[in-house]
Amino acid sequence: MTTVALKPATMAQALTRAMRDAMAADPTVHVLGEDVGTLGGVFRVTDGLAAEFGEDRCTDTPLAEAGILGTAVGMAMYGLRPVVEMQFDAFAYPAFEQLVSHVAKTRNRTRGAMPLPITVRVPYGGGIGGVEHHSDSSEAYYMATPGLHVVTPATVADAYGLLRAAIASDDPVVVLEPKRLYWSKDSWNPEEPAAVEPLGRAVVRRSGRSATLITYGPSLPVCLEAAEAARAEGWDLEVVDLRSLVPFDDETVCASVRRTGRAVVVHESAGFGGPGGEIAARVGERCFHHLEAPVLRVAGFDIPYPPPMLERHHLPGVDRILDAVGRLQWEAEG
Amino acid sequence: MTVLEQRGAYHPSPPPAWRPRTDPAPLLPDAEPHRVLGTDAARGADPALMRRLYGELVRGRRYNAQATALTKQGRLAVYPSSTGQEACEVAAALVLEDRDWLFPSYRDTLAAVARGLDPVQALTLLRGDWHTGYDPREHRVAPLSTPLATQLPHAVGLAHAARLKGDDVVALALVGDGGTSEGDFHEALNFAAVWQAPVVFLVQNNGFAISVPLAKQTAAPSLAHKAVGYGMPGRLVDGNDALAVHEVLADAVRRAREGGGPTLVEAVTYRLDAHTNADDATRYRAADEVEAWRAHDPITLLEQELTARSLLDEAGIEAARADAEAMAADLRARMNEDPPLDPMDLFAHVYAEPTPQLREQREQLRAELAAEREGA
Numbered sequence: 090m091t092t093v094a095l096k097p098a099t100m101a102q103a104l105t106r107a108m109r110d111a112m113a114a115d116p117t118v119h120v121l122g123e124d125v126g127t128l129g130g131v132f133r134v135t136d137g138l139a140a141e142f143g144e145d146r147c148t149d150t151p152l153a154e155a156g157i158l159g160t161a162v163g164m165a166m167y168g169l170r171p172v173v174e175m176q177f178d179a180f181a182y183p184a185f186e187q188l189v190s191h192v193a194k195t196r197n198r199t200r201g202a203m204p205l206p207i208t209v210r211v212p213y214g215g216g217i218g219g220v221e222h223h224s225d226s227s228e229a230y231y232m233a234t235p236g237l238h239v240v241t242p243a244t245v246a247d248a249y250g251l252l253r254a255a256i257a258s259d260d261p262v263v264v265l266e267p268k269r270l271y272w273s274k275d276s277w278n279p280e281e282p283a284a285v286e287p288l289g290r291a292v293v294r295r296s297g298r299s300a301t302l303i304t305y306g307p308s309l310p311v312c313l314e315a316a317e318a319a320r321a322e323g324w325d326l327e328v329v330d331l332r333s334l335v336p337f338d339d340e341t342v343c344a345s346v347r348r349t350g351r352a353v354v355v356h357e358s359a360g361f362g363g364p365g366g367e368i369a370a371r372v373g374e375r376c377f378h379h380l381e382a383p384v385l386r387v388a389g390f391d392i393p394y395p396p397p398m399l400e401r402h403h404l405p406g407v408d409r410i411l412d413a414v415g416r417l418q419w420e421a422e423g
Numbered sequence: 424m425t426v427l428e429q430r431g432a433y434h435p436s437p438p439p440a441w442r443p444r445t446d447p448a449p450l451l452p453d454a455e456p457h458r459v460l461g462t463d464a465a466r467g468a469d470p471a472l473m474r475r476l477y478g479e480l481v482r483g484r485r486y487n488a489q490a491t492a493l494t495k496q497g498r499l500a501v502y503p504s505s506t507g508q509e510a511c512e513v514a515a516a517l518v519l520e521d522r523d524w525l526f527p528s529y530r531d532t533l534a535a536v537a538r539g540l541d542p543v544q545a546l547t548l549l550r551g552d553w554h555t556g557y558d559p560r561e562h563r564v565a566p567l568s569t570p571l572a573t574q575l576p577h578a579v580g581l582a583h584a585a586r587l588k589g590d591d592v593v594a595l596a597l598v599g600d601g602g603t604s605e606g607d608f609h610e611a612l613n614f615a616a617v618w619q620a621p622v623v624f625l626v627q628n629n630g631f632a633i634s635v636p637l638a639k640q641t642a643a644p645s646l647a648h649k650a651v652g653y654g655m656p657g658r659l660v661d662g663n664d665a666l667a668v669h670e671v672l673a674d675a676v677r678r679a680r681e682g683g684g685p686t687l688v689e690a691v692t693y694r695l696d697a698h699t700n701a702d703d704a705t706r707y708r709a710a711d712e713v714e715a716w717r718a719h720d721p722i723t724l725l726e727q728e729l730t731a732r733s734l735l736d737e738a739g740i741e742a743a744r745a746d747a748e749a750m751a752a753d754l755r756a757r758m759n760e761d762p763p764l765d766p767m768d769l770f771a772h773v774y775a776e777p778t779p780q781l782r783e784q785r786e787q788l789r790a791e792l793a794a795e796r797e798g799a
Binding site for chain 1: 553554555557558559560565566570573575576577578579580581582583584585587588594606607609610611613614617768771772773774775778779780
């Protein structure tokens, strides 16, 4: 028996592998989008798929997002399982009507007769020095649309697992891929990819007793760094990685907050009307008697995404997270 | 000579000579809408097809009248009538094979019914007891699309998927003149042409997008001309001439089936009724315009042809009317029954499995209903 050494792989490679494995396992899986074929995608996430499976299975489409998603709806109606790439977060907006009015609703409209197993991959978020319209955190729009699942990986293994689960799901799933983690590496054996977990489960990435940082996607590494830095202040922070925004894992989140009694939600998306408000409300409704302080939010400012030379002031960083932790009414304890 | 000039002038190699990628001439629609009824061409028409079309037109007119009446009785929330457009609705249904797919808009319940759908199921959306009252796969009729033109890319995707699978399936998508201004119309036609998908687009140009006339909708020579920009043929047809619509659509369907790619058909017709029962058409169009179109009624046109050729007599006309009355009576009786409603259905089909949050909300509603029953 040979043991395969764990090799570092990037999140982008894990996503590619997830599509590759799904396409090999199921001939109804089709990838379509702008530049996904010959070029392999602007982030190379579909690299090699057209070569391996042919242009009919991995298709360069015309440059029209509503058309891409709209034709994917028709393909799904005929029994295919389309995986659509939206090139960038802010370029996915033309497809919004198809997503909201058809992708999200058709199962319901037809009383379950016509589910649409469509995966919509959206590279999202900032921190890559992109010029405007290349760094939006658009998750709140998707979360506010009943009928969609919304997931976002923060680790290499989850990128594989969540994308496989999304493609396997009979419901439409929006997979938000944190662009700035595309090239993050982790020890992950591509020959033995992790078991595919069901959608909808959060995970505790770091155990702690003092307070819970609730986060996802691109903010997970920042929160883990903040948790390390917090040790110097005497705080032992727990970090929960949501992984799935819809369905929301109240159970894992609330179990953590009940243990620690304090919580900060961290995300890049604008705070007002953002996911943090929903999460704070849910935690407040369910854990009120366990809370030592109001649930705080560390979010992007309520501004259009800044130009790249100013984005570091916008993105939640370690200091801003630690400031929030410091405001969790510690004096009340004594 | 300066240092830089010593490099010599930059002489790029000339690009290859430009020429159009395809010859646009064969794609252009005819100058006049295609007509068959009242022309010599009608003499070669299949009597059985003519009789079939006639029967369906008479039923269709009666269906429109009955559905409109049901709005007045509160049995339908709203009805967008296709009165005056029955030739398009019926021909679209009749040109398709069983395995083909129809993609209707909200105004096209008649096409769905002519294809074999139970009218009660077709009207579910407009009655309001659910959104889609039928399994789209049963009759290959996509859900009625209320957002304009969004069903067109679906038709393209489905036709493309069928072709990828090697299935001999054509998709026919219906859209109105207003819908041609939507971005999804453009994207769908472009995808269809690039992929050479076996799809036919039928634009029913009924003159108005609610109140807005075509002149405010487009500056194109005709809606059929838009096809040329995508590299597909555009066909112009008299939308009140059932034989002509059937012929043009049948050609387009055959072409798609044989691998010839998509066609855009513009049927010039007229919406005799208001946009819906909630609309007042007298605010935006003159009565004499409506009367002029009544003189070009699709049923009258076909009836004249049939009687002139002795293919239809008074008894035949009476029989068609009686058949339509029977359909209307059945529809009326069934629509006068209250549909069964189960509030728990609200949560049943949002996802394959309800999320934990939806399970909680379902229990909340269940409790509310129980309290309501106890209070009653």
